[in-house]
Amino acid sequence: MWLVSQPNSVILEVKVDPNSIGQDCLEKVCEKLEIGAEADFFGLRVSPGSGPGRWLNLRNPLDPHRIPGGRLDLRVKFWVPPHLLINEPTRHQFYLHAKLDLTEGRLVVADLEVARRIIAYIAQAETGDCDPDLPPTHIYEECEKIGPQCEKPEDHMDKIIEYHCEIAGMGASQAEYRLLKEISKLESFGEELFFCKPVTLSNNAHNLYSHLLYHRQQAEEPRARDEQEIDGGATVGCLTSGQSGGGCGCKLSTCVGVGPHGIVVYRPSCFGEHEIGVEKQSIAYTAIHRAQPFRRNFQMSYVTDDGNERTLHVKMATSGQAAALYRAVTEKHAFYCCETVRTDVTEQFIRDLKGTIASIFNDSTTLGRRYVFDIQRTCREVHDRARRAAHAALPHEPRRPVARHAGAEHKEPRSRSHSGCGEALACRACMDAPIDTLFLPCRHVVCCGDCAPRCERCPLCRGEIEKLMHIFLPCDYPKSPGLVK
Template identity: 35%
Template sequence: MLCFVVLPSGIVYDVCVGQKSKGQQLLEKICELLGLSTELDYFGLKYVKGEEELWLNLRNGIEKNLGEVAKFYLRVKFWTAPHLVLLESTRHLMYTQIINELKSKKLKPNGDESKKRIFSLICNSESQDCSWSVEKLRFWAKLFDQDPKFEPETPPRKKAVEEYWVLKEVSKFENYGEELFDIKGMKIGIGPHGIRIYSPKEEMIPYSAIKSTSSLRRHFELHYINSDHIEDVLEIKCCSVASASELYRSLTERHDFYSCDTVRSAVTSQYVRDLKGTIASIFNESTPLGKKYVFDIQKTCREVHDSARRALYTPVENKPQTKQQDAEYRLAGIIDSFTCRVCMDRQIDTVFFPCAHVITCLDCAPRLEFCPVCRTQVEKFNKLFLPQIRA
């Protein structure tokens, strides 16, 4: 099966996977190509179904109704603080996606000072590209209401360093890391700290205030404790079943990723069955036929960072040497022991008297008054004929 994977930069990779492959295998392949394997848990694959953008469930098979050639979008699914990201390649992909979200006004600075700082940092970073132009400068100046006559406040720094500081500034935005849902006049953002309702009435519901959530067909229901310490219910009727499931899944996965020490078994074990699987389960309850997992989160924020550090900074164990490697190592040691200790170039061929040590060549011997090994005064030296050693 041929899959096209589009990066935030617009570059398209074609990846071949088996007909029965799961989404995790596709993600692992593309992350290996990009050098992101150590931190692949931050990423996910999106696809378009109808007019909706949905996250591919990595624990299930790639959906057959996507066609023989499937198109996916590699995106950051779980955002974290920039200083917790260890790979430069991961930070670069995050930076590219941030630039796109700033252009589309999905991310908005908190105030005038924030606009000024982010404008300066982006110009410092983007001006290092050969495609930088006056038109791009004017675009960013208009977007952030700044003077297009840009003068950098800091001396030029490495591109990767500039990208890090852009991420650092954007991480201070209120809506950083939020996944937005526009549902019938309601705008909801699910982020690292909870649910933010933008319209019709702005309200913030932290994860600690949530009692329970449920999803049934197109209906999503959230029970929580409001600011007056009274239990309240948020009921949303979504446009489709997929939209309601996506809202329920996004909330549950983000709660576990940001707020829990480990992913709960109640989350990893949830699944549904299709009609064929339901009939088969009547006769055999443990059959995997038609089983589809609801959530695909495998690690929390702490676990991703910890496993990445272990993979990057744990010393690699010495592999057993082959016979040829062992012989080459021994030969190198023998050649080194027959090399002049002074010039480290020619072979030893001189014996000192009276100590009888042999450590130099005939050209270096006259320069020594004392033997370097035993510090005995050299009274005389003679040439010594040893077998020639060649590498």
């Protein structure tokens, strides 16, 4: 029996076989929540009593000895903009996790007006339309940490009520979508932080982002550094007690943020009242050449804007944190940036002692094999898979006749037998009928006879279409009503 907690503190009981892997547990949870088609956005997180939490590797067997109390947390692992989410239950789970991060200070909003809108969306989703005489002040107080943590103006609460009244009549699902749309514009959206020193009350994500917002110094590499290695063993206090002048009072160590577009290295450097800030260095995934963990060190070579190759060494608190950082960089790069996950990522594994001995006699044995990564699909593949599942759930409707360009003959669809060509021959517009129309003059073949006349430009090269030509492919296309299998 495994206990899986949702972001709203609702706990689900999940029963799986003793030899099951983490993916089996996640699939059962997602099946209960009706988010199975988009389960790849989520992960199971182990939150021990002390130390940072870690993502459960879903491809490995569930180990009760490494999961305290058999308790796991269902969390969003890969954040995507809300327009890429197909199913409403998935958007609801994204909303619950976003609300948790906002109210607990892990997702910081810099603009006060944006914070007020977000609070109004939360109140609309939770309580419905606002009654000006009896506003839901308990929701507003619960969202106190949303926005800049400075002294609020006197009309702050009145502005929130005004925003809440403006969106009267908005449904709960639409309010949740608007909130997700707002946070998707934040600079730290989808960023997972790895601190070199353990996370404490004075060294956490909220303090880091608040530090950046307070000082408004977010320039990329404001001063040159000679050293190549970052030792996160020390913390830097920003004008703490005993010093003169204003300050945010934070005390931070170096950390690395891994997001959808690349990694960001945050290095606090506070020297006094007139020189305070966080040095922020961004490295895009396209610039990374190689990354690997070595004990407590995370090493990465990358190419700078001027074409020179440099190496980044970050010393983490533990070897486990260095390995977790390496895993996050690899998985997020594959999910957000790649067309498909390469086999050298999916097949990377280590063995325990029994497996190592067994592999001497049989190298292909799976005994004692523990996979390093659990990434299975990319963002595009997850979206396409969810769209197919949603399309299969709808009743198949007959196609309406469409006006065709001159010179394009009307052909009735031919019955086809299953010969194994599969999805590669599906129309890229409707994903239902086979591709059978050639665009001229660019000569691309991507659409069926019904979708091609609706295109003014080629979906691939964006060239103008002058003529359509029906073609016959040498391989049959397996067509079933309403679904490409």
